[in-house]
Structures are given as structure tokens and as C-alpha cells.
Amino acid sequence: MPAIPNPVIPGFHPDPSVCRVGDQYFLACSSFEYFPGVPVFRSSDLRAWEQLGNALDRPSQLKLATAPSSGGVYAPTLRHHRDRFWLATTNSWDRGHLIVTAEDPAGPWSDPVIVELPGVDPDLAWDTDGTCWFTYSVFGDGILQAPIDPYTGKVLADPRRVWSGTGLAYPEAPHLYRIGDQWFLLIAEGGTERGHGVSVARGPAPGGPFEAYPGNPVLSHRSTSRPVQNTGHADLVQAADGSWWMVLLGVRPLGASPAFHVLGRETFLTPVRWVDGWPVPEPVAPDPAPVAFGTRDDFDHPTLAPAWLSIRRASTEAGSLTARRGWLTLFATGDSLDGSRPAFVGRRQQHAACRVRARVDAGAGRGGVVVRLDERHHFEIETNGEEAWCHARIGPLAQRLGSGRVDRGPVVLYVEVEPAPASFGTIGVPPDRIRFGFEPDRGGDRTCLAELDGRYLSTEVAGGFTGRVIGMYAASGTVAFDWYEYAST
Numbered sequence: 001m002p003a004i005p006n007p008v009i010p011g012f013h014p015d016p017s018v019c020r021v022g023d024q025y026f027l028a029c030s031s032f033e034y035f036p037g038v039p040v041f042r043s044s045d046l047r048a049w050e051q052l053g054n055a056l057d058r059p060s061q062l063k064l065a066t067a068p069s070s071g072g073v074y075a076p077t078l079r080h081h082r083d084r085f086w087l088a089t090t091n092s093w094d095r096g097h098l099i100v101t102a103e104d105p106a107g108p109w110s111d112p113v114i115v116e117l118p119g120v121d122p123d124l125a126w127d128t129d130g131t132c133w134f135t136y137s138v139f140g141d142g143i144l145q146a147p148i149d150p151y152t153g154k155v156l157a158d159p160r161r162v163w164s165g166t167g168l169a170y171p172e173a174p175h176l177y178r179i180g181d182q183w184f185l186l187i188a189e190g191g192t193e194r195g196h197g198v199s200v201a202r203g204p205a206p207g208g209p210f211e212a213y214p215g216n217p218v219l220s221h222r223s224t225s226r227p228v229q230n231t232g233h234a235d236l237v238q239a240a241d242g243s244w245w246m247v248l249l250g251v252r253p254l255g256a257s258p259a260f261h262v263l264g265r266e267t268f269l270t271p272v273r274w275v276d277g278w279p280v281p282e283p284v285a286p287d288p289a290p291v292a293f294g295t296r297d298d299f300d301h302p303t304l305a306p307a308w309l310s311i312r313r314a315s316t317e318a319g320s321l322t323a324r325r326g327w328l329t330l331f332a333t334g335d336s337l338d339g340s341r342p343a344f345v346g347r348r349q350q351h352a353a354c355r356v357r358a359r360v361d362a363g364a365g366r367g368g369v370v371v372r373l374d375e376r377h378h379f380e381i382e383t384n385g386e387e388a389w390c391h392a393r394i395g396p397l398a399q400r401l402g403s404g405r406v407d408r409g410p411v412v413l414y415v416e417v418e419p420a421p422a423s424f425g426t427i428g429v430p431p432d433r434i435r436f437g438f439e440p441d442r443g444g445d446r447t448c449l450a451e452l453d454g455r456y457l458s459t460e461v462a463g464g465f466t467g468r469v470i471g472m473y474a475a476s477g478t479v480a481f482d483w484y485e486y487a488s489t
Contacts, residue, residue, distance in 0.1 A: 004269050005287045006228070007250070009041065009049050011350030012264030012467030015075035015173065015233050016247040023240045026105050027247065028055060028078040028087060029267060032466050034309040037062045037073040038089060040105050046245055046269055052106040053306045055087050060111055061100065064312040067093035069374035070464035075121045075173055075233065086150065088122040088134070097122050097136065099150055113153040117146065124150065125176040125206065133206045135162065135185070137172035143187060145207055163201045163210035165189045166217070173233040176206060184279065185210055188232040192265065192465065195222050196232035198248065200279060219248070219281045228268060228284045229253055236272065236279060244272035246281045254352060254419055254431035260458035262431050263349055264467015293351065294487035299328040304345070309469060311344050318343035328481045330474035332365060337473060338375050338393060346372065346471015351488035352419045352432065356470050358484045359441070361385070361410040365477020369413045371434060372469050377462040379452050381413050381436040382475060388413065390436045390450040402449035404438065410482060412439040414446070415470060416489070417454065430455040
């Protein structure tokens with residue numbers, strides 16, 4: 001079997017849910033405070049994935065104005081039933097659980113139907129009689145279940161607790177399947193940090209009674225030295241050839257103790273064997289030979305590609321692709337990067353070593369390129385068309401760093417991320433170093449203004465559930481971007 005190119009979807013793509021239709025596979029992930037919400041992918045082999053769009057791409061579907069960082073849209077479930085795709089997820093900072101549907105997973109997806117139940121991590125499963133079972137997690141109360149009408153969201157009977165795992169903290173992420181004559185309930189336990197794991201139970205009916213797998217957790221990397229950690233929040237799928245697979249989240253910590261993960265929780269793939277009637281996944285192995293990746297956007301299309309993200313609102317509210325043809329123009333909102341709704345458009349950092357370059361015209365304002373984890377943890381290089389400087393926000397501390405004169409007119413700003421070398425027994429080694437600088441627009445020597453410790457843009461420092469996003473922003477006035485390049489190095 002060829003090596004799996006793990007992570008199969010790198011960078012901040014957590015809580016994967018997968019389904020198969022014919023010989024094609026479809027997958028959706030969480031998106032939290034970013035807009036659009038719930039990226040949707042397609043694959044023909046479970047290994048190479050193409051983003052088709054986002055399930056929640058209109059303000060009528062997704063309201064995030066009050067969502068804190070790492071709030072907003074939580075874990076989805078993606079299923080195919082009666083010739084339609086069904087996606088259930090939770091926006092706890094608006095109306096809670098919601099269901100959207102589409103004939104084509106690339107969209108458009110419907111406006112949401114609301115399911116008025118508490119909790120997060122909803123799952124949809126249909127019984128042979130057509131009953132739709134809605135299984136979900138409630139903090140402090142475990143895994144609950146109720147029959148619903150998925151077309152209206154109406155709850156048809158009182159919820160009841162089903163199986164909530166082995167007693168570890170935070171039973172969540174339920175997925176319910178009928179396989180053969182048994183129903184299997186897959187959940188996550190232990191929290192989404194280093195203690196994360198996958199547990200499974202089976203029973204004769206959707207509501208059980210459930211018998212736990214005697215070797216639970218059926219998958220966990222806790223207390224191991226494996227390079228992929230935090231494994232959990234899994235979903236099962238049977239391939240067209242009859243083999244079984246599991247998608248799940250994991251992280252790749254770097255640096256010395258305690259080790260830091262900076263890319264967020266990523267989507268991994270692992271094969272599953274059936275042992276005595278139980279699905280038993282293999283440990284997750286990282287790709288030994290990752291493929292180089294690069295992308296460039298010249299902003300020549302009428303809309304942004306689906307991989308672009310904004311914070312809590314659509315990019316069209318703060319930017320335009322038509323105000324200056326062939327450029328992305330951002331209009332400052334009065335909200336800085338420390339605020340909840342800055343003029344920002346970015347892409348996920350997906351590789352431990354990478355370089356970002358952008359050609360910026362800030363003659364009518366002030367802005368630049370930022371590496372963002374949340375409002376209180378971000379590093380950026382900024383220009384006003386005459387000078388460039390760096391800025392670091394780490395919790396309550398903010399500092400302006402190196403600066404330099406730039407030629408009038410457009411300038412190329414760059415960010416370089418390089419993993420820091422670690423040696424056994426060395427204390428305090430960061431996960432990476434992040435360099436910021438600029439290049440003259442017409443060529444010439446590059447100028448590095450700052451090199452910063454990447455641990456301060458890690459989940460272990462900042463907390464939360466997201467990963468780094470590297471993007472463009474306007475801090476004041478109008479700032480235009482001619483192109484943006486991202487490449488692994």
C-alpha cells in the first residue's frame with residue numbers, strides 16, 4: 001500500500017466528516033469565527049482533496065458578529081441521503097444546531113433549518129424506516145439523541161442519553177452508522193488536546209443499548225512519542241473497493257517540551273481493520289515525503305477562490321475585486337487586527353516551512369501582511385507607502401519592531417516561516433521562527449526587519465481551536481494588493 005500523504009488536508013482543517021457517493025468522496029471541516037463557513041472537499045481516492053466551496057457562504061446562512069475567537073461554527077457531519085447532501089453543524093453564537101442541504105456539494109447550499117436542541121457536534125443517521133436520528137454532545141451530560149424531521153428541524157421526541165464513552169472527559173463528536181445488522185456509535189473522548197482519543201460501541205438499534213469495545217479507546221496517541229498527536233474526532237467511510245478508512249483530526253507539534261502546534265488541527269487518514277466485529281484503525285503515520293506546494297492569486301477573477309477567509313463577515317463587506325481591476329482592494333473598517341471585524345482576507349498556513357509574498361500599494365492608507373492566530377496573538381509587517389515596520393501582539397503586550405524606508409509606490413512584503421532545529425534535552429526551543437521583510441518593487445536587495453519566536457502564535461500559548469491564517473489587511477484608508485503567493489519551502 002502506498003504511503004498516505006498525511007495530513008491529507010493540511011493546516012487548520014479540524015473535525016472532518018466524510019461520506020462516499022459512488023466512487024467519489026466528500027468531506028467537510030469546522031471553520032469557527034471565519035467566513036465563509038464549513039469548507040467542502042472532493043476526492044477520488046481519499047488522499048488528494050480539492051476544495052469545491054463552502055457550505056455556509058452567505059450572510060443569510062451564517063451570522064458570526066458575536067462569536068469570539070474559536071467560537072462560531074463547530075464540528076459538522078456530512079451525509080448523502082435520498083439524492084441530496086445533508087450537512088449538520090452548530091453555530092452556538094447564533095441559533096445553535098442547523099441543517100443545510102444541496103444537490104451539488106459545490107453549492108449552492110440551502111438556507112439553514114434550525115434544530116432547537118442544546119449542545120454541539122450534531123450527527124445525522126437514517127433508520128431503515130426513514131427515521132432521522134439526531135445525535136449530539138452536551139457538555140456535562142454526554143451523548144444525547146432524538147428523532148427529528150430534518151426538513152423542518154422539528155424534534156419528534158424527548159432526547160435521551162445513549163452511550164457516553166468510557167468515563168473520560170468531554171465525550172463528544174458522535175457519529176452513528178448502521179453496518180451489517182449492528183449500529184455503531186463512534187465518539188471522541190479526553191478533550192481535543194494530548195489526551196484525545198476515539199472510542200466505539202455497538203448495539204442492535206440506533207439508541208442502543210450499546211456495548212463498548214473492550215480495547216477502548218480504539219485509537220489514541222496520548223502518552224506516545226508519535227509525531228502526530230491529539231488524534232480524535234473521527235468519521236468512518238467504506239471505500240468503493242470494500243476497504244474501510246477513518247478520517248480524523250490530529251496535530252504536528254514542534255519544538256522542545258511542551259512542544260507547540262501552530263497549524264491548528266489538521267485532517268488525517270488511516271486504514272481500518274475489522275477485528276471480531278469491531279472497526280480497529282491503524283495508528284496515524286505522517287507522510288515521509290511531503291510534496292512541494294505553491295499557489296498564486298493575481299486577483300483577476302470576479303470572485304475569490306473558496307480557500308480565502310475573512311473574519312466574522314464576508315470579504316465583500318471590506319474589500320473589492322472591481323475597484324481596481326486585477327487587484328484586491330481592502331477598505332479599513334475602523335477595527336484593527338486587535339478588533340473583531342478587521343478588513344482582512346487570508347489563507348490557512350498549511351506547512352511547517354513556507355513563504356508568503358504579496359505586492360502591496362498602500363499609497364492611500366496603511367496595511368500589510370499578518371500571521372494571525374486570534375485578536376490577541378498576531379505578528380504583521382505593515383507599510384504606509386513610505387516606510388515598512390513590524391508589529392507583534394502577544395496577549396496584553398504590543399510592540400513595534402524593526403522598520404525601514406521603502407520606495408514610493410507598490411512594495412513586495414514577505415513572511416518566511418522556518419521550523420527551529422531542536423536537539424534532545426534542549427529546553428525552550430520554539431516550534432519555528434517567523435521572518436518579516438520587504439523587497440523593492442523593481443528588484444534589489446531584500447530587507448529583513450524582524451525574526452520572531454513562533455511559539456507565541458501557537459495553540460499551546462494562545463489557546464483555542466484554530467490555527468494560523470496568513471493574510472492581507474488594511475489598518476487605515478485603502479490598501480490594494482496586486483498578487484499573493486504562498487509556497488511550502
